[in-house]
Amino acid sequence: MSKLATSHDVSRAVPFCPPDLSIDDPVGIGLRSPHYQEIIDQPPHLGWLEVHPENYFGGGMHRHYLKQIRQDFPISMHGVGLSLGSDQPVDEQHLRQFKELIDIFEPFVISDHVSWSASGNAHLNDLLPLPYTQETLNRLCENIDRTQSYFGRKILVENPSTYLAFNDNEMPEYELLNALCEKTGCGLLLDINNIYVQSHNHGIDPIEYIDNVKHENVGEMHLAGHIVKKAGEHTILIDSHNQLVRNEVWDLYEYAVKRIGSIPTLIEWDQDFPPLETLVEEAGRARSIIERVTAGKQSHEAG
């Protein structure tokens, strides 16, 4: 039984986490360079930190700080560059550099996205949308298999925010995610903000989405802020990672925790950085939701 389970209910270990790398507080934040020194000087009340491995592929300052911070915090590695959905194999050099960091920093979970970024030799530096077809499913499975066998570990894949809708989708997004897990053994990083963004942008039901994702596959959740962009008379939500998590997303998160359980949860913030304190407060809000839901379940079971 994991430390997480002893301090925060739930009847299972942190999914997809090697037992020796388990965490004892389920909430974390993304580690970004403006906060390095403050985190070293006064380690905040957080269970773990998440890094984008691509920022540490080189040496120097960033790796130096990460080595120091790793002494105080478990970390997760959240890739943004594997391009699992590209119609070409995951780049060997990228895998090698990623694996080197896994060996050094021993992340408790490893993840990337259900999206693509690379076409031929060009890398577009964004998480781009995919049609949900059998061809896409096969290609994603091949790349997830390749990645997992290279790392010697299972990874989590994250549901995307998208701004284009395909006519020839053959399945809903949650069905694609379930199929990926079933075929490759990977887990899900369920981004609650992305589900909310998808529900607005594509008119899907976020509750139905959460209900239909296979709960035992969920190994991590993400929370982030989004912006509302006007497009003519309508609006489109953009997953901007530069805002507080919106109340509607907190509500959806609470629902997800009730349905799925106490899952390691991350506050993501990638541009226009706020003071560290703001991120720690957001993480605290997630922790209190987990504790409230857990306490409710326990009293319900006791009653």
Added chain:
Amino acid sequence: MKLAKFQKQFKETMFRPVREIQECEDDFKALFSEGDISLEERLKVYHNNVVGSLSEVLRVTFPLLENLVGEDFLRAMSRDFIFENPPTSACVHMYGAGFDDFIKTYDPAKSLPYLVDVATLELALNTAYYASDDIALAPDALAQVPPETLGDVVLNLRSSTTLIASPYPLESIRSFCLDADNNPAPDLTEEHTCRLLIVRPALEVSIISLSEDEFEMLRLLQDKVPLGTAVEKTMDAFPTFDFTAFLQKHTVLESFTSL
């Protein structure tokens, strides 16, 4: 449409000006349902993310250029560079190689020829900042080598190294850009060759001004010329070259990697 073709067409749509975003092929357009929001608006979100994020990467890597030409000029120049030279790796903080060569061909920058070398300097600083960690040559390492084989030793420069020679006073330009209140405006009218070593001995990147003979010696070492031949060639060109002083200086500066 097959996945590969969709991704190729999407890429081509991203790497052209936003005003041409609708000029994609009909079979590509037919892939998407528009709903309440037009395809153009939807594609623009991605175009803005892709081109905007890459422009921001370049802005962060080239602060001196931004200071010299202003944000709007740099953004326009970056956009044209991005369309012609998309990143080839997901490691985008290293993106920008070749920006200096691109500026050479960029018409609006023709009247500011020093921009090319400033870009070279900033690329070197960025390369050094993210270079892989390596170990400096220990001060007594060469003393351990038997004297008869010393000439055959290949003394490698640190993985973070770039050598730059320029007719413009790059260091003065940099100081002026970083702090115009306390530094004189650089004199760009006269040619005064500047030779620099950019290297990251530990965590901080150093910019070291070099004499002509020192620059030549380092250049030979960078080309993996054995120590004995490198000294000979440098002395042929610069008879007053002082190898002992050179070795001492660059051992202290940690310019070499361990043998």
